[in-house]
Amino acid sequence: xxxxxxxxxxxxxxxxxxxxxxxxxxxxxxxxxxxxxxxxxxxxxxxxxxxxxxxxxxxxxxxxxxxxxxxxxxxxxxxxxxxxxxxxxxxxxxxxxxxxxxxxxxxxxxxxxxxxxxxxxxxxxxxxxxxxxxxxxxxxxxxxxxxxxxxxxxxxxxxxxxxxxxxxxxxxxxxxxxxxxxxxxxxxxxxxxxxxxxxxxxxxxxxxxxxxxxxxxxxxxxxxxxxxxxxxxxxxxxxxxxxxxxxxxxxxxxxxxxxxxxxxxxxxxxxxxxxxxxxxxxxxxxxxxxxxxxxxxxxxxxxxxxxxxxxxxxxxxxxxxxxxxxxxxxxxxxxxxxxxxxxxxxxxxxxxxxxxxxxxxxxxxxxxxxxxxxxxxxxxxxxxxxxxxxxxxxxxxxxxxxxxxxxxxxxxxxxxxxxxxxxxxxxxxxxxxxxxxxxxxxxxxxxx
Amino acid sequence: xxxxxxxxxxxxxxxxxxxxxxxxxxxxxxxxxxxxxxxxxxxxxxxxxxxxxxxxxxxxxxxxxxxxxxxxxxxxxxxxxxxxxxxxxxxxxxxxxxxxxxxxxxxxxxxxxxxx
Numbered sequence: 001x002x003x004x005x006x007x008x009x010x011x012x013x014x015x016x017x018x019x020x021x022x023x024x025x026x027x028x029x030x031x032x033x034x035x036x037x038x039x040x041x042x043x044x045x046x047x048x049x050x051x052x053x054x055x056x057x058x059x060x061x062x063x064x065x066x067x068x069x070x071x072x073x074x075x076x077x078x079x080x081x082x083x084x085x086x087x088x089x090x091x092x093x094x095x096x097x098x099x100x101x102x103x104x105x106x107x108x109x110x111x112x113x114x115x116x117x118x119x120x121x122x123x124x125x126x127x128x129x130x131x132x133x134x135x136x137x138x139x140x141x142x143x144x145x146x147x148x149x150x151x152x153x154x155x156x157x158x159x160x161x162x163x164x165x166x167x168x169x170x171x172x173x174x175x176x177x178x179x180x181x182x183x184x185x186x187x188x189x190x191x192x193x194x195x196x197x198x199x200x201x202x203x204x205x206x207x208x209x210x211x212x213x214x215x216x217x218x219x220x221x222x223x224x225x226x227x228x229x230x231x232x233x234x235x236x237x238x239x240x241x242x243x244x245x246x247x248x249x250x251x252x253x254x255x256x257x258x259x260x261x262x263x264x265x266x267x268x269x270x271x272x273x274x275x276x277x278x279x280x281x282x283x284x285x286x287x288x289x290x291x292x293x294x295x296x297x298x299x300x301x302x303x304x305x306x307x308x309x310x311x312x313x314x315x316x317x318x319x320x321x322x323x324x325x326x327x328x329x330x331x332x333x334x335x336x337x338x339x340x341x342x343x344x345x346x347x348x349x350x351x352x353x354x355x356x357x358x359x360x361x362x363x364x365x366x367x368x369x370x371x372x373x374x375x376x377x378x379x380x381x382x383x384x385x386x387x388x389x390x391x392x393x394x395x396x397x398x399x400x401x402x403x404x405x406x407x408x409x410x411x412x413x414x415x416x417x418x419x420x421x422x423x424x425x426x427x428x429x430x431x432x433x434x435x436x437x438x439x440x441x442x443x444x445x446x447x448x
Numbered sequence: 449x450x451x452x453x454x455x456x457x458x459x460x461x462x463x464x465x466x467x468x469x470x471x472x473x474x475x476x477x478x479x480x481x482x483x484x485x486x487x488x489x490x491x492x493x494x495x496x497x498x499x500x501x502x503x504x505x506x507x508x509x510x511x512x513x514x515x516x517x518x519x520x521x522x523x524x525x526x527x528x529x530x531x532x533x534x535x536x537x538x539x540x541x542x543x544x545x546x547x548x549x550x551x552x553x554x555x556x557x558x559x560x561x562x563x564x
Contacts, residue, residue: 027561050560054562199500280469281476
């Protein structure tokens with residue numbers, strides 16, 4: 001079993017940082033629900049169940065502090081969403097942040113979209129490191145001066161101040177989703193974005209909050225006929241007219257917005273054929289796609305279902321070009337995983353910057369990486385036990401048979417409460433962020 | 449990485465497939481033993497509708513009174529052991545809430561520990 005995975009050079013993943021509380025009792029609000037690097041990788045945002053966003057910024061290289069090169073430290077934190085109540089349906093609207101997506105940077109400020117089940121917000125994060133002093137009508141402490149006592153005028157001067165990072169909501173996109181929003185995706189035109197709930201997908205303009213175009217609607221006339229729901233959606237990275245959405249039945253539809261205002265008829269339909277005689281009670285549930293991500297190149301897309309990750313070539317609809325087993329040993333545990341609801345866990349997946357490797361999470365705080373070129377894979381663990389600075393991570397192995405080797409862990413000993421649902425890969429470097437319940441781990445490649 | 453001949457790999461792959469199907473069907477049998485009334489369409493309407501309605505339900509006096517009126521007129525049929533029943537989630541109006549059902553009050557908003 002190789003120690004590393006990577007295209008060309010083997011990666012050697014080392015612990016870099018861990019953020020979050022250390023106590024055993026995890027407050028529900030602290031559970032991380034989304035992790036996302038921005039386009040340059042300089043910023044790393046997390047959202048949690050309590051509706052809060054924390055943004056980390058990478059430290060610049062500095063001769064004074066060589067050890068903190070590449071470390072991520074808190075840059076800004078704010079309350080993005082608050083709990084709300086839908087009086088008409090007697091339902092609570094959770095403040096949990098389902099997704100964060102960054103906008104490409106166009107000026108000094110940073111912008112991101114964050115969404116809960118019902119409302120999307122555009123946040124502006126800007127720095128302030130100067131303030132004006134020497135106002136004519138105000139004192140230094142802000143008190144108004146008596147205008148009759150002012151005998152001369154002066155020009156206020158800009159003086160440096162301690163850096164302040166401010167987050168302000170610039171747009172609120174509300175009331176467009178009857179069902180729960182599962183995805184948002186910024187279009188490559190940098191003007192529009194899509195939001196998807198269980199049954200509908202809407203297209204928004206970033207500047208306009210009072211209207212939105214419905215581009216996909218799979219709600220049946222009679223809800224008794226409901227057979228599938230939308231589970232994820234994403235815009236193509238280069239073609240602003242193309243997007244995909246995945247379903248609970250394990251299918252992906254690619255749509256072209258040039259074809260019509262309503263994209264109910266797909267342009268491409270991706271589905272892996274299945275032998276009907278092999279179907280079990282669990283087949284459909286474990287085939288439900290929990291995440292879909294285009295490769296950076298735009299040529300491929302990756303889907304995550306309960307037990308595997310599949311890479312699809314956009315030019316081939318009838319089957320994926322690559323399939324990777326994440327935790328096949330769970331197939332013999334499906335009954336108990338159904339009973340404890342774990343079978344409905346929604347794992348995400350991500351590509352590295354060059355599309356040569358993919359990563360996804362599993363249980364017991366394990367996460368998996370697959371090298372598409374060498375076909376090697378590795379299982380690593382996010383744990384405070386391996387948290388010495390720059391300590392190399394040891395590969396982990398789950399044993400399925402009777403004989404358990406030293407250092408292996410048996411399937412029955414896995415902790416199903418320790419799930420890694422959200423991971424992110426730096427867009428350019430070998431730095432990864434892994435969310436383990438209420439802790440955020442950052443790992444770096446030794447050769448970085 | 450194993451170094452097998454193409455024909456051998458095919459036979460192995462077939463065996464693996466058959467194994468997978470066996471495991472799943474074994475698990476299915478286990479589940480049906482525990483919950484004999486489980487519907488045959490697990491991915492069908494009920495499961496999906498439960499998914500569409502996630503979130504804590506609150507006491508609704510309108511629903512409560514309507515449900516009471518329903519039970520006065522007829523005996524409620526023996527509930528089917530759908531997945532909905534197992535988790536205790538119910539569509540509003542079908543289940544008369546009791547104080548035990550009401551969720552805890554949310555704690556007041558504090559800063560994230562990630563930023564601490």
